[in-house]
Amino acid sequence: MFGPVTEIRDLQRRAKFRVPKMFYDYADSGAWTQSTYLDNSDAFGRIKIRQRVARNIDERSVKTQMIGRDVAMPVALAPVGLTGMQHPDGEIAAARAAEKFGVPFTLSTMSICSIEAVAEATTKPFWFQLYVMRDRGFVEDLIARAKAAGCEALVLTLDLQVLGQRHKDIKNGLSAPPKPTLKAMADLALRPQWCLGMLGTKNRTFGNIVGHAPGVTNMTSLSEWTHSQFDPTLDWDSIEWIKSKWDGKLILKGINDVEDAEIAAKIGADAMVVSNHGGRQLDGAAASIDMLAPIVDAVGDAIEIHFDSGIRSGQDVFKAIALGAKSTFVGRAYIYGLGAMGEAGVAKALEIIHKELDITMGLAGETDIRKVGRHNLLETPRPWPHNV
Numbered sequence: 415m416f417g418p419v420t421e422i423r424d425l426q427r428r429a430k431f432r433v434p435k436m437f438y439d440y441a442d443s444g445a446w447t448q449s450t451y452l453d454n455s456d457a458f459g460r461i462k463i464r465q466r467v468a469r470n471i472d473e474r475s476v477k478t479q480m481i482g483r484d485v486a487m488p489v490a491l492a493p494v495g496l497t498g499m500q501h502p503d504g505e506i507a508a509a510r511a512a513e514k515f516g517v518p519f520t521l522s523t524m525s526i527c528s529i530e531a532v533a534e535a536t537t538k539p540f541w542f543q544l545y546v547m548r549d550r551g552f553v554e555d556l557i558a559r560a561k562a563a564g565c566e567a568l569v570l571t572l573d574l575q576v577l578g579q580r581h582k583d584i585k586n587g588l589s590a591p592p593k594p595t596l597k598a599m600a601d602l603a604l605r606p607q608w609c610l611g612m613l614g615t616k617n618r619t620f621g622n623i624v625g626h627a628p629g630v631t632n633m634t635s636l637s638e639w640t641h642s643q644f645d646p647t648l649d650w651d652s653i654e655w656i657k658s659k660w661d662g663k664l665i666l667k668g669i670n671d672v673e674d675a676e677i678a679a680k681i682g683a684d685a686m687v688v689s690n691h692g693g694r695q696l697d698g699a700a701a702s703i704d705m706l707a708p709i710v711d712a713v714g715d716a717i718e719i720h721f722d723s724g725i726r727s728g729q730d731v732f733k734a735i736a737l738g739a740k741s742t743f744v745g746r747a748y749i750y751g752l753g754a755m756g757e758a759g760v761a762k763a764l765e766i767i768h769k770e771l772d773i774t775m776g777l778a779g780e781t782d783i784r785k786v787g788r789h790n791l792l793e794t795p796r797p798w799p800h801n802v
């Protein structure tokens with residue numbers, strides 16, 4: 415029915431077919447008009463790679479490091495809430511695919527499988543993404559659980575103090591697990607494989623929260639929880655507090671402005687992720703790839719810079735590296751693979767990106783991803799004016 419999988423878009427089409435609509439839509443959407451969501455990908459199209467010929471490109475390597483860890487390519491799996499609703503035990507499937515491939519997996523605070531469940535099902539340390547809640551006791555507890563599970567890095571997300579609105583989530587009545595409405599039941603009836611898988615696991619709601627946050631024994635509404643619990647007072651002082659509780663590697667995620675990058679670089683974190691949350695938060699914000707070069711120019715000597723938002727191919731990864739990112743994260747690219755084919759689909763997404771990155775690098779005349787830079791682009795995008 416679908417033909418061979420040759421690109422991420424093929425995985426997306428399959429995911430749309432296999433995943434219940436409310437969860438597929440949850441992934442494939444941006445805030446409000448979706449202008450930033452769509453521009454994240456469009457902006458990559460505006461960047462052109464220099465095509466070089468007659469260079470010996472026989473021995474190529476896309477291996478590099480992220481915060482001192484060896485990685486098979488400059489790609490990590492981004493934290494994605496409700497991953498376990500795209501596919502039964504989705505976080506475990508994705509973490510296993512990542513560990514086999516040799517790239518980091520980041521578990522979201524809003525995951526379905528808990529920190530402990532993922533730790534038990536994997537053999538290598540993963541990264542844990544933290545949302546800061548008003549209840550600082552609960553935050554401390556989450557940090558302690560991540561430490562106890564042997565997590566290698568804490569990825570602190572800064573761009574979700576309040577939740578950006580995605581129309582589809584409201585219209586679909588997004589909840590985990592789905593509420594038994596007529597609409598939801600009709601949708602599930604068309605996805606028997608998904609339903610069977612869900613019947614076979616006990617991981618069906620927010621594993622890090624339900625039964626751990628004081629008083630939360632049952633929680634179906636993500637937006638209800640975020641509205642009441644996410645901390646809008648989170649500021650740079652709170653980040654110092656988190657640093658004092660977490661003595662391991664720290665990555666600050668969600669920087670999309672030069673001035674914020676300059677402040678973040680002074681915090682003493684190990685890396686920052688230039689990101690606009692995949693266009694899910696501030697609709698109308700700049701595409702993150704347009705902000706990457708100015709941020710690298712401002713603070714690239716002071717802190718390791720990672721990038722996400724809009725990556726759908728190895729060519730996109732190459733462009734981000736050429737603009738100065740040390741590495742990247744992918745969100746939807748692997749989530750579509752997961753929804754399409756579980757662990758094998760995540761592995762497929764990683765294989766596709768790896769192959770595209772390797773061939774792109776070769777055709778650009780390079781053999782070592784660590785030596786790719788602005789010289790590989792036709793022209794450096796104009797510096798973005800900041801403070802205007």
Ligand SMILES: Cc1cc2nc3c(=O)[nH]c(=O)nc-3n(C[C@H](O)[C@H](O)[C@H](O)COP(=O)(O)O)c2cc1C
Binds near residue numbers: 543723724746747
């Ligand atoms: C469905 C979905 C859920 C997400 N949930 C989280 C989350 O729980 N925590 C977080 O820090 N980022 C979250 N993100 C943002 C991703 O970590 C990442 O920044 C984004 O997906 C990158 O854009 P891309 O999907 O275009 O690759 C989510 C993204 C998606 C698509």
